[in-house]
Amino acid sequence: MSAVPQGSITGTFDSRAHLGNALMLVDRAIGASVEACAALLVAAEIVVLFAGVVSRYVFHSPILWTDELGSFLFLWLAMLGAAVAFRNGSHMRMTAVVSLSGPQLWPLFESVALAASLAFILMTLGPALEFAHEEIVITTPALQISSAWRASALPVGLGLMLITGVISMLRSPSRMASMVAILVVALVAGAFYSSSGTLPKLGNYNLLLFFVGLVGALVLAGVPIAFAFGLATFGYIALTTRLPTLVVIGRMDEGMSHLILLAVPLFVFLGLLIEMTGMARAMVGFLANLLGHVRGGLSYVLVGAMYLMSGISGSKAADMAAVAPVLFPEMRSRGAKDGDLVALLSATGAQTETIPPSIVLITIGSVTGVSISALFTGGMLPGAVLGVMLCLLVWWRYRREDLSAVTRPARKEILRSLGFALPALALPFVIRAAVVEGVATATEVSTIGIFYAVIIGLLFYRQFPLARVYPMLVTTAALSGAILLIIGAATGMAWALTQSGFSATLAATFKSLPGGAPTFLIVSAIAFIVLGSVLEGIPAIVLFGPLMFPIARQVGVHEVHYAMVVILSMGIGLFAPPFGVGYYSACAISQIHPDAGIKPIGGYIVAMLVGLAFVIAIPWISIGFL
Template identity: 65%
Template sequence: MTDQALPHAAIADATAASSFDTALAASGPRRWLRHFDRALIALVECACALLLAVEIVVLLAGVVFRYALHQPLVWSDELAGMLFLWMSMLGAVLALRRGEHMRMTAFVSRLSPQRRALVDTLAIVLSIALLALVLWPAYDFAAAETVILTPALQISDAWRAFALPVGAALMLLVGLIRLAQVGRMRDIAIALAFVGVVAGAIAWAAPALPDLGKANLLIFFVGVVAIGIFSGVPICFSFALATFGYLSLTTDTPLEVIVGRMDEGMSHLVLLAVPLFVFLGLMIEMTGMARAMIQFLASLVGHVRGGLSYVLIGTMYLVSGISGSKVADMAAIAPVLFPEMKRRGADEGDLVALLSTAGAQTETVPPSIVLITIGSVTGLSISALFTAGMLPALVLALMLCFVVWLRYRKEDLSRAQRFNGREIGRMFIAAFPALALPFVIRGAVVEGIATATEVSTIGIAYSVLIGLFVYRRFAWSRLPRMLIDAATLSGAIIFIIGCATAMAWALTQSGFSQDLASLMTSLPGGSSSFLALSIVVFIVLGSVLEGIPAIVLFGPLLFPIARAAGVNEVHYAIVVILSMGVGLFSPPFGVGYYSACAVSRINPDAGMRPIVGYMSALALGLILVAFVPWISTGFL
């Protein structure tokens, strides 16, 4: 889930803009800046679309040559990795421009328009400050890579590494443009003064910071991160600010090392699957495959009490994780099901509550991007995670179905349409190509036939063929925008992984991981206490940080502790992901809940009461999964 990173509408809507600002808005420099901004973003969008398209072609060619022609292209993964890093950094630029970097707005949104304008301006200034800090170390890091040759292509690794300083420079430029375009002069002056005072105070206190020892962890990784997140600064920039501040002021670590850790986090080969699955999800929606699945499931159980609610849960289970975005999953389902459910008299608050909790329930359904991420940062087998994730999600789905049965057991079915066997058969035949895709993807990875990256390219090719020749619904004109959207979402995901990886490394170097391990292994009750505490911690983290940053930040720290406590690491991964899913979709802080409301066009207040029952069912299911490890590991 992503929330708006820099929601400048509050700034634009502020009623206290000065006459000077109004005059400046109509001035020549402001118009010139707007034209330059549009040209720059158009250029970056074209580059992103081209990079992702070429990456898909290269990886698909690698699959064809490896499995069909038995002549592997040894350079395909290496070239795809280079393209991927460039696409990720340029996608992060677009995410900053669009306001799609993950951020928390629960507190900022409650401010008055004038105060929110000031806080949003401060968020932009802090983001710019971070990018200015990153730029020179990123250049030094890329320049140092010039002497390194890639194994297969035998070219300088600087061709790949310079994506970092170029991306940082473009983000810095975009941030400055946005500040000039939408910031009020008074707010900019106050924000700059605040940052200057804080920087001066830190510089004054810098000589004393190394003597504080572990207290610096509270100052930077609790204080700085919390202030940044709750002020609406994008989570990735909050992480990076804390990391750069801690290492530069309290240690002798060269700042290029931090950029190197970011590069390491963003360049993991497993992450190549992220933009491909995001694009595949968009393909499924565009070709009509998602609608075909929903219509078939509705024909099976739509005539029973609560039938369409069961269809919603089942469809979320089938399509979940393929798009890489829960918003995309929900957006493919809600417009198809909700009108008919409302026609039958369903309460809109109950609908959005069920949609939200169904999103939490399916967090472990492969090919979940969170599963792929946790595998990349912990070294766990993706195949094992895919196998382990299916049954726990099914257990939670059954818990939700029980609540649906309780609530809809007296539903009026007089308006429900019942289909005969022949009609159901026709719908099954129409939906079969769409129904087969999720099972083919999951089966190929679980059985070790192909990697997650390879199977995503196969899925894209399959969707193209099905859209062209089966459903005959393929909008070529939408492809460029789909490529850009996939690159933007992927850029936001990958950049936060890089920042969180650097922060996790800094925490490890500080000795925090050893202290945390000692604390959690000393808890009475052994593995049971460890699991119970982990559930609580990750529910809270899921509501504040969302799944991917929390996973990347705490995964390397807690998984060795889980192993020492006697908890199966695959089982622990499933418990952690489900816990974060519950937090992510739980009001009042979980941004997933508000995303479900936005997709459904339903007021968030309407779902507050109905969601309690569904969340209680999820909590019981989570406890069952956590303390019955066989549910996760029985088929490994």
């Protein structure tokens, strides 16, 4: 047996090292460039929409092209943001089942998720290029430019995700896991393709195969939700119908380009901004001085702070990130256990899903046609009802709390903290007044909040570190891209379900339920609790909202009342372990192990279910102020 020359081994390792370094440099260059472009687009959207508000309301001379330009840039922001999220591994996914598999199998599941995502990108890249090419002949009415410039965002974003995904696969520390993952995805794809002659004969059983079986398997395997939806939809259209896959790209474009959704990135940025400027800390500080000396006082503060923050940021992650670091150290010093802290934080996240300007409210308005202003008005009281239920449970749990070491603040100190917090406390009312008085639309009002926060941060709180602005813009783009890609994929999936006749069957089934509207509401609540825990809120609403809201109207349920029931039910599922992704977000923000909150959160879930029952039984709670 001849020995292998030492030089050849060294040369092999050197070549691999050079390849790895080269891939790393390419990945960093692409990442930095895409992040810069995405951050610039977020800033541009803010300026363009705010200019539209000022020109119309202050100078009474509206700029006609602002909405068109905003929509034009928005698709680029969505796709570049999705590319940033893909590179950073921050697309929404369910990892509860994967985490149970153990550390030895985690690399394999991660590789399968990446390989499946790349399969979706490869399937859609060709139709996306074709879609952009067909848009060449369409000219925008105000700017008079080809719509292909806007539609090109789809293939560019997908192409960037393909490049970064391939680089990530090549740089994987576990090459065996990568090879096995590619083989598994190829075998599954091959099995479906080889069955293309048989699948059309199955009729509507294909709905179970693709949209229950395939989506369920992909989601449980940790594949990002947007890519799981997209794979199932493309597979269903390509293998069971004669429709061109190009129509799915068109539906995705339609879902991601709705002008109302422009509020999503802007409210996400606003949430980050109020934390950076110290506005959140000022509000929480006032509430702590006001209630911190009573039994369970800081828990009441947490409920109230999350209620106020939800009226500003629209993002539950931003709300929790702003409130938890301020309150938790003091609550721990008073003897609160980590499990109780993360349980209550999760419960308040579910409680405030209806508080405007919630991103979920904006999404439900965009996909169902329900008035955003009506949803903003109807959402205040249902959230307060659940808040009261949580406070009653807090009172019971902390009725014997020892406060002997707690000093009650003097009245002057409370008034001083109130004066310091007033500019921050005014922001939710500024946002609501701007919508109600017609100063700005639900899309534009976020820009007013952003400029208000900038001015207050600079002049009043004097806390505005410029170095944090760029990372905030990048974070906004990535989170928005992840949300919008889900909306686009879910829109395509909902369209496919509608074309199959599923919506008609679903409507007939619900209309045949005994008991009329009450039974329909109860069944809907149960369904959306389940859907919220498995699919997350936004994809569940985008997927089933267009199907369920027409049925609600037919059985006599007011659309705003139904929206509140759906959103609260979905929020309970979203923040309930073991599957609720929101619960794990709360754990990550709190830096508390998920196991700690499993037992204490049970009581809070029961309290929220009682509150939900009141909202279902008393429609006035949702529509009394319309």
